[in-house]
Amino acid sequence: MTALSVNVNKIAVLRNSRGGGEPDVLRAARACLDAGAHGITVHPRPDARHIRDYDVLALAEFAHARGVEFNIEGNPFAPPRAGYPGLLELCRLARPAQATLVPDGDDQLTSDHGFDFERDAQRLRLRIAELRELGCRVSVFADADREGIERAAELGAQRVELYTGPYAEAFAEGRADAALALFADAARRAQAVGLGVNAGHDLSHANLGAFLRGVPDVLEVSIGHALISEALYEGLDATVRGYLQVIANGR
Numbered sequence: 001m002t003a004l005s006v007n008v009n010k011i012a013v014l015r016n017s018r019g020g021g022e023p024d025v026l027r028a029a030r031a032c033l034d035a036g037a038h039g040i041t042v043h044p045r046p047d048a049r050h051i052r053d054y055d056v057l058a059l060a061e062f063a064h065a066r067g068v069e070f071n072i073e074g075n076p077f078a079p080p081r082a083g084y085p086g087l088l089e090l091c092r093l094a095r096p097a098q099a100t101l102v103p104d105g106d107d108q109l110t111s112d113h114g115f116d117f118e119r120d121a122q123r124l125r126l127r128i129a130e131l132r133e134l135g136c137r138v139s140v141f142a143d144a145d146r147e148g149i150e151r152a153a154e155l156g157a158q159r160v161e162l163y164t165g166p167y168a169e170a171f172a173e174g175r176a177d178a179a180l181a182l183f184a185d186a187a188r189r190a191q192a193v194g195l196g197v198n199a200g201h202d203l204s205h206a207n208l209g210a211f212l213r214g215v216p217d218v219l220e221v222s223i224g225h226a227l228i229s230e231a232l233y234e235g236l237d238a239t240v241r242g243y244l245q246v247i248a249n250g251r
Contacts, residue, residue, distance in 0.1 A: 002212055002247050005039035005071050006032040006240065007200075007224025008059070012050040025055050026062055028236060035240035039069030041200075041222045043102070046075075046084040053085060060094035071222065073100040076127040088127065091134055099136040100161055100198070100222075101127065114143035114163045117151035128156040139198055144186035150193045159196040159219070162186060167211060168202030176207075180214035187215050198222065205230060205242055212250030221247075 011028040015021065029040045040063055042051040056072065063070035072094060074087040091099050101124070103115050115124065117140075128138045139159035140152050144166070152160050162183060170179035187197045196219045203211065204226035212218055223243065231239040 002218050002250070003038035003069070003220040004036075004240070004243055004247060005041045005069060005220055005222045006037045006227060007041040007043065007073075007222055008032070008228075009043055009050040009224050010228040012052070012055060016048075016050060025051070026058055029059055029062060031236040032240050033066055033068060035237040036244050037068075037240050039063070039071055039097070039220075041071040041073060041100075041224065043073035044084065044087075044090060045104070046078050046081055048083050053083060053090065056090050056094050060096060063097075064095075069097040070094065071098040071100055072096040073102050073222075075104050076101045076131075077103075077123060088130055091131055091136055095134060096136055098139055098159075099131045100139040100141065101131075101157075102141040114141045114146060115152075116146070117142075117148045117155065121151065121155060124157075125155045132156060132158075139196075142186070142190075144183045149186055149190050150195075152190070153193040153195050157195065159198050160190050161198040161200055161222070162215075163201050164199050164203055164211065165201045168204065168207055171207040171210065176210060176214075180210070183211070183215045187217065191217060202226065205239075205246060208243065209246045209250040212247065 008025055008029050011023050011025045015023055040059055044051045044056055060070050076087050080086040131138050138157050139161045140157045141163055142149050142160040144162050167179045167183055170176050190197055198220040199218050200222035203221055203223050227239055
């Protein structure tokens with residue numbers, strides 16, 4: 001079954017807006033896992049706008065104790081700065097099961113594109129090797145419509161995470177079929193060279209089932225914004241269980 005990893009960044013956004021420790025990111029992660037989620041995802045950014053370095057370490061310890069996957073996302077090329085030691089150093093300290101490399105910059109509100117595997121090949125190869133040396137499984141953010149997704153395997157990645165923002169937009173506009181065909185083709189091309197396929201960004205309770213039915217053998221979905229938003233109305237436990245039911249039905 002496709003694994004559900006809950007991104008808890010939005011819990012930290014709310015906490016940081018007021019200061020202090022509430023809502024508690026660790027308590028939210030615990031609620032998600034207690035409801036059946038398979039793992040926890042965080043995406044620390046250099047500007048510390050949500051998840052911070054101390055959150056990463058606390059969540060890593062918690063996930064290791066629970067025996068579940070901890071996934072750290074981030075830009076592998078962003079230099080360290082005060083409060084942000086860099087993605088590689090965070091992974092060295094936290095030893096996540098998976099490191100997902102994302103080409104996001106400080107000026108981006110959220111991740112909105114995958115890597116250019118031709119342009120970034122040399123730098124990616126080095127970072128991937130360093131992360132694998134730490135024992136991390138490495139996934140790289142990829143656009144479904146970009147040629148050369150297969151290059152990720154040559155660079156040493158073990159998975160790609162398909163950027164599903166365009167699919168979510170197409171679904172909302174009632175034109176999901178063409179998008180699903182594009183994503184299914186990208187998944188098959190990746191799988192043909194031995195890459196596992198993850199997916200994430202703007203996936204929701206409404207569009208997840210169709211995606212999993214249309215795209216073959218998705219190993220993991222990382223969902224944050226929509227899930228946390230829906231949990232404001234239904235609660236974390238009920239919302240996570242609802243997503244797990246969608247996954248079960250979608251497969």
